[in-house]
Amino acid sequence: MQLCRCRNYEEISQRAAELLTAQLTWKKDSTLGLATGGSPVGLYRKLRERFAEGLVDFSEVKTVNLDEYRGLAPENPQSYRYFMEENLFRHVNIHPENTYVPNGLEKDTETACRNYDAVIQRLGGIDLQLLGIGRNGHIGFNEPSDHFSSGTHCVKLSENTIEANQRFFERREEVPTEAYTMGCGAILRARRILLLASGRDKAEAVHAMLYGTITPQLPASILQLHENVLVLADEEALGQ
């Protein structure tokens, strides 16, 4: 894993925007694996600005998001589909039919997961996968567990994750307890991975990801097996 030490969140966002712009210049029809949460908000803002300045073109880009809360409709402001529309999609020239997020309304887990894996396969895999990291070391919603998952699956969110995500909801009881997430296998098959980590509450997970043993108890540790991972982390996330 390659580690790039950044001063702060702003520098992470700036560097990530430069890297994504370069990716889309090099391969206009890239398939991007996208993430939600606080980590990529600054990056998406910069991409919107770059698009407005004519510096980046999404007309041939395809996107697959990592995860979605089970039970939330796309128009629910807490859904990850809604997040993506607000933070990126509706501001740039991406074709809506080229954007994919797991279907949170599909009640049948088998169908939801099989359909999403088929989408990723049909797109020919992921060129660049963007990731945040949970305080418990999760990637996507792959929570600490006794095994690494491969394909898309339904997870019960850990208490730690529900607590971390309740800041996006009015009440804790509103945080969904289940989600569909891409598996660690699909993430690892991406050709290139960019992980963003900011803030002191990530320091323990980041350290374990970079230097700890590879274990499903710390899902991000599996990234040590990938040959092309760039970690953009700020001083706080590096415990400095």
Ligand code: PGA
């Ligand atoms: P955050 O979440 O970007 O909101 O900190 C990251 C994650 O949980 O994967």
